[in-house]
Amino acid sequence: DAGVIQSPRHEVTEMGQEVTLRCKPISGHNSLFWYRQTMMRGLELLIYFNNNVPIDDSGMPEDRFSAKMPNASFSTLKIQPSEPRDSAVYFCASSYSGRAREQYFGPGTRLTVT
Amino acid sequence: AQTVTQSQPEMSVQEAETVTLSCTYDTSESDYYLFWYKQPPSRQMILVIRQEAYKQQNATENRFSVNFQKAAKSFSLKISDSQLGDAAMYFCALGGGSEKLVFGKGTKLTVNP
Numbered sequence: 319d320a321g322v323i324q325s326p327r328h329e330v331t332e333m334g335q336e337v338t339l340r341c342k343p344i345s346g347h348n349s350l351f352w353y354r355q356t357m358m359r360g361l362e363l364l365i366y367f368n369n370n371v372p373i374d375d376s377g378m379p380e381d382r383f384s385a386k387m388p389n390a391s392f393s394t395l396k397i398q399p400s401e402p403r404d405s406a407v408y409f410c411a412s413s414y415s416g417r418a419r420e421q422y423f424g425p426g427t428r429l430t431v432t
Numbered sequence: 433a434q435t436v437t438q439s440q441p442e443m444s445v446q447e448a449e450t451v452t453l454s455c456t457y458d459t460s461e462s463d464y465y466l467f468w469y470k471q472p473p474s475r476q477m478i479l480v481i482r483q484e485a486y487k488q489q490n491a492t493e494n495r496f497s498v499n500f501q502k503a504a505k506s507f508s509l510k511i512s513d514s515q516l517g518d519a520a521m522y523f524c525a526l527g528g529g530s531e532k533l534v535f536g537k538g539t540k541l542t543v544n545p
Contacts, residue, residue, distance in 0.1 A: 349531050351531075351532075360535065360537050360538065361523065361535045361538075363532060363533075366531055366532065368531060373530075373531065374530070374532065407475060409477065411477070413531065415531060419465055419527045419531065419533075420465075420467055420479050420482055420527075421479075421533060422479065423469075423476065423477035423478075425474075425475070425476050426475050426476070426477075428475075
């Protein structure tokens with residue numbers, strides 16, 4: 319089975335530009351999570367969806383960040399406008415909303431905003 | 433609030449030796465789960481092992497085992513016969529009460545040949 323798929327793997331953009339990160343969860347998983355990882359703050363949960371519905375977006379840093387999950391096999395995280403402090407590795411993870419609850423991570427997108 | 437503490441920012445071990453990584457946690461949930469994830473330099477987060485709180489038996493996966501001390505809220509990871517490929521950041525994580533996982537800050541493990 320394919321794991322969680324993220325694209326792009328690397329993104330370099332200039333401050334002020336719009337950035338869209340994409341994620342395809344593992345087939346059959348019904349929970350999806352977006353994380354951000356930096357040296358200073360570690361791994362932070364930004365938002366998570368259950369059955370395509372946003373459940374908790376309390377980790378989204380500000381209005382420049384938005385996330386959507388239009389169907390069970392696709393999600394996007396958008397930053398508009400981007401700023402240098404958004405530079406980080408962004409992970410998408412998915413799980414089956416059952417008792418086990420382990421999350422499976424994608425390879426991450428390394429975002430650099432100059 | 434749930435918290436996870438990894439008190440060892442860095443650890444090192446000689447190849448073929450055994451190393452133990454520490455993790456303590458706090459939760460008010462009676463039904464919860466604990467995980468260890470490995471993040472090698474490739475940055476892929478890989479699930480290493482899982483423990484359900486209601487199970488008294490410690491989980492084992494090949495060379496990886498845990499010491500789950502529920503009363504002490506301790507969940508350490510033991511790596512036996514360490515290999516060069518075990519070098520990575522290791523994250524302890526706690527889940528329960530919701531879909532979210534709470535992660536520790538991580539322990540960087542170096543394996544010396």
